[in-house]
Amino acid sequence: MPRILLIDSYDSFTYNLASLCKRAIPSSFVHIIKNDALSAKSLFPLLRHFDAVIIGPGPGSPDIQDDIGVVRDIWHVADDLLIPVFGVCLGLQSLAIEHGAEVRRLNVVKHGQVYRIDHIDTDIFQDVGTVQAVRYHSLHVDLAGAPDIVPLAWSDDGEENGQVVMGLKHRKKPFWAVQYHPESVCTHGGGDDVLRNFWRLATEWSSAHGRATLPWNPSIEAAIGPDWPSIRPEAIAHVDEPWKPVVTQTVQLPNPSVPRICEMLGVEDDSTDFVMLDSAAAPGRFSIIGCLTPTSPRITYAVGDQAVQVRRGSDVTSKPLGALDIWAWLTAFMRTRKAHGGLPDVPFWGGLVGYLSYEIGSQTLSPLPPRPGSQNQHPDVNLVFVERSIVLDLQASVAHVQTILPDDDDWLEETVRKLQTFSSPATDRSARPPSKPSEVNGAAPAPVVTLPARDSYIDKIIAAKEWLFSGDSYELCVTAPTRVLAPKVATAVSRGTSSSWELYKILRSRNPAPHSGYVRLHPSTLLSSSPERFLSYSRPPDGVCQLRPIKGTVRKAPGITRAVAEEMLAGSTKEVAENLMIVDLIRHDLHSVVGEDVHVKQFCKVEEYETVWQLVSVIEGRPDKSLSEKSRADLGWEVLRASLPPGSMTGAPKKRSVEILRQLEGADRGIYSGVVGYADVGGGGDWAVIIRSCFKYDENPTAPPSAEQSNGVKNGHSRHSSATNGTYPANGGGMPPSTFYENSTLNGAVLTNSPLTDEWTLGAGGAITALSDPVAEWEEMITKVESVLRAFVDLGSS
Template identity: 50%
Template sequence: MATVQPHVLLIDSYDSFAFNLAALVKKAIPDCTLHVIKNDSHTIQELLPSLSKFSAIVVGPGPGSPDIPTDIGVVCDIWKVANENLVPTFGVCLGQQSLGVENGATIHRLGTVKHGQVSVVKHTGTEIFAGLPDLKVVRYHSLHIRPKAGGEIEELAWSEDEDNGTIVMGVRHLSKPFWAVQYHPESILTDEGGLGIFRNFWKLASDWNTINRPHFRPQATLELSKSHVWPRVSKPYSANAANKTLGKVTFSTMEVPGLSVLRLCEFLGVNDESKRFVFLDSAAHPGQFSMIGCLNDDTAQFTHFVHENHIEESNAHSKVRHELGNKDVWTFFDEYREARKVVGGDRTVPFWGGFAGYLTYEAGFPPLGAGLKREDGHTAINHPDFNMVWVDRSIIVDIQNDKMWIQSLLPNDDAWIQETAQQISELPKGEIPVPTVAQGSSPVSFPDPEQYKTDVKRCQEFLFSGDSYELCLTGQTHITVPKEKTVPTWERYKILRGVNAAPHAGYLRLQPTTFLSCSPERFLSYSRSPGAVCELRPIKGTVRKMPHITREIAEEMLAGSRKEIAENLMIVDLIRHDLHNAVGENVVCSKFCGVEEYETLWQLVSVIEGSLPKDTPEDVDDSLGWEVLRRGLPPGSMTGAPKKRSVEILYNLEGFERGPYSGVFGYWCAGGGGDWSVTIRSVFLHDSEKNGDERWYVGAGGAITALSEPESELEETRVKLNGVLLGFGASS
């Protein structure tokens, strides 16, 4: 007889690390079926009929406090069920605090909060700590418990903090099968206190079940409403069968030594400000491929505001409104690409044609479940949340190897390819002149510095109260260009590129938005199926390049900084969670906090990769990148963690919508791959502000932690603004 798999329940308290915990549970209990619910999705009365069918329960971490009902939800009731409904339960962070509070412990704030901090934990060597050495673990908490003397909670582990004294790090209930730890066993930097702890818990749970539930047997299936089984492998959005009549990419290659990609853009019509244009520009190391969309009057453009239930498709001749009905915007784009999927391009080329454009920061609110208050009339700055074109004709330039691909998705388009290749071969070689701008020609309106420093302190209050571990606070700067000093936006981009070249730059003119970017940060790239791999590269930690800042000094300032490492660690753990949510268990951190050199900055960069199991059907694999993008927005490096609570705090604290800033821009190839950059070091203009004085928007900010100093955070925003402002003859 086949062995029936045990069922484990994971209760998620809206944390951004819950699926890291899920992956750890599956590693410790490989044959289990893991069910996930939110802490407010069920009352205890709704759960009780199913509770006793589980072999174990894991209570995940989360923001807030165990004594606030909306923060803790049903968790507080799990500890109080009658003996006949008892299930072995393990709590993490907020879970330990809740177990303690419900059994007489008192809750206290730490004198010095521990967010993304590594500590040594000592323990009794018993129960969940049996057979383990002293541990190095990651902590994300500002609250802690003090068990009641002579009560039911026994201390098993502790840390000796220089700044906080002795802090309880692990406990058990003396008469019930409950255990918990204060630290985060699922963090990338937690050692044997992760997997070892869960293996011990599972042994204790199994032994307790054998003795105290002698007639308990796991069921073959267990249905629980408002839950899902993890891993929840991505499925194709399209309700239609996979496209069986795939189109073909037609392309021609040519060597182009000495040809300026800027000259190529001008040959392709970028100087006509009335026309749409897409240029994704690898303007600096380590960028390699630049992409130009060869748009025409028939090119389809798609715009969408997330508070509306339709998408507008337009070209130079017409507009069509697509009602979404019960379909979401992500499904619409997936089905559109699926119907136009192609094969046959050069697989070394990352883009054959397909979607290109940007998504705003607020585009990530609906999938995250974050509220967005909008009146009719859209946002304050009226930039669509989704603004993309479908690129049928494109040119890709390998700037490192002086090679070019001229490509088309259109049938029988060889004549255009050949004619374009001939014309390009006749273009002059060499760089083109880059215009300059007079200093002081554009007045700049900065965020109020005293208010920004006050907001840093307000952020820290949320960190001290346990509502967040890190908040990426931003401010909005306005640059006004007087009418008599305006220059074409393409000229402005060339100026900006000249003073602040970056590997993920871009010039997008997609009415009503003109978007200039010198972003150094890739958010997400994904390869084509089969075997699609998603890679995310968060940047947290920045030092401006100066003659005396060598690599060694930069590494000491970044990789040697406890604050910078803590910021990066939190985002790495958050991104691992987002990837685990989409792909399941196969997530690795291939680089942690490496210092990378860019044109004007030193940056602290980590690399996280994820992929689906090898036996995944190709149609599922092919939509993976789009699914990861949906589940990963807004970028964690621009929000903080836990993401949902942090986004909501920042939305109220900042008092404005970020729009394109803090979102992403890039492409999704018709062949399946994609590349999206974080919209930082970027500036954007609405068509309505072109006639007369131009008003450009640029955002900047930084990750606020408990270790942040308001004046230093303000200075960091100035460093980040400076490269953009130089393109307008200004500085910070």
């Protein structure tokens, strides 16, 4: 059976190309190595064990050694080691310049755009017919000085770039390449058929030149690695314990109010942990409330630590990672806590609930030391193991009361009794209105908002575009934090209850979202109104993984009908290109773990949400049948590891984009653009991207304020009130023009940081492409910030 070596230049489409190879070359084994994994001296003898080499795409330039690695040497292999090679994008550029061509920048870059490819209908394009192909490149090759390179295909860019080489071959050696991306979901006519032609030409050349592939042996696999797909050995848990039974009682609950049930369960006690994942708007259906006990296991971990902290009440245990990474540790933790017997239609029976930071994902891609002077106080992993829960089915108006604790009948009966006697309000998405914020001398202070500096943010967008033009990225999601100093609610302070819960109810009312949530796991409190599901995976044996990236949003307003929204989103070259890049990236992430069975179920469809129209794609994958049953059972954490950080919040290629963004943004993102959700004891999971959300840090949430500290309002300026530093009372004075600021009112009071205030962080940003206008991107970022800031205005005006 054919054995293919695919050399990966740290791209985010590599596994899509591997899948294309498996389709085009039947029964083939595909082995994938990084372009810097082996030296030429170590790699070349191993080529005798392969039938062909694929040179994948990647960021950067073919004339930079760090970008191209061993690929440069492949084109100069000695005649006795010569092997058929097929290059894609960076692979084409490298083949060309190593034989005399020059690499140049395009006048107008082409990222995520579909073009007709004209070809000569021979060689790799024989009988291919019409080709509509996706292009991801800002560089191209000029073949004037390359007599041994024969062009096979072109794209006519007219006045923008003229005629651009899209396919070529070496005149004497078995080398072929294309500039476009044959593996993209939107390439039609130049994918499988071109790879099949390459394989036909490769086998003909090998036969004609007497090239015989040497037998495979374990020593070769030790150097190259196993064929794709495969699961990391450390990611497969080796300990099994008897599965626990899930005990469920179902209660009919007309018009269930999620907030009021949370209040019944004690959410207003700010000294305790509390977790609730909330379908506050369509198309959400289930809301999950964790009924924590004083000894519910809390798991925290920070990037770079060698141990995981597990807390049960006041007892804290440090669990060394040893040879495992955090993902393998979490897999093993859940493996010993499997459960069965819950209702199959209920997505959560119990399990881990909480958040994972942006950095926990970015460190997997590009391990880096902590920033000098980094002040990220929030854990990167902050989860609680939920053994008792209430899952509200908002469509069926029922509550499922569940426990995986033994001998827990008394709690079940008591909780069911409370729900049965519970008086529901007329609507299912409201609770009693929040009380007024703290007041001193009759003045209700306005929240103080510290926006990112406008000029600095625009400069970052301009710098990001230069990275796009240089070929290092196709898209960069540039973000920045906004800080809000807000008053606590007076009655909450007097009662010792949760002011953050009052804020969540306002946010839920003002910006309802299908992936809302209130997660209070001290020292962190997260209020989510996220519209974007990141990853869900169903329980084994099915194990379907689904991702639903959103790229493209239009807020509802008079005159913005579905037809108008579709024209603005699905009809926009920029919006579709952004979405396409993320779709191709997500396909790669899924392929890397589950294997070939990955499909785009929906591409760039405009969906209606409560307050916006959004451009949504749906990608699904199922685990390869060649994977062991145990591997498939533990697949959720491995898919999550491979998919973080969310591609919609980074760009593509993801690794290089994450490195660029770390440099551009200058600070850790922390909780923002991580994920919030759950891992179920039955093997499923559901995680949402943390956007349209805010979070805060409480060093000691139960400490009462002293008399001196209680005066959190004064007439005058504080470190949070200098307009020259981009900090403003939320009142319209000195702010950029926007509906939010114009509609706010000044009450004459300025806040300082005290126990009567909370300091919140919320992030926002946007996908920067070559078509982005920096000023428009700034305004879009501010619009996203305002979707959360409105809750603080309501809090201040209550």
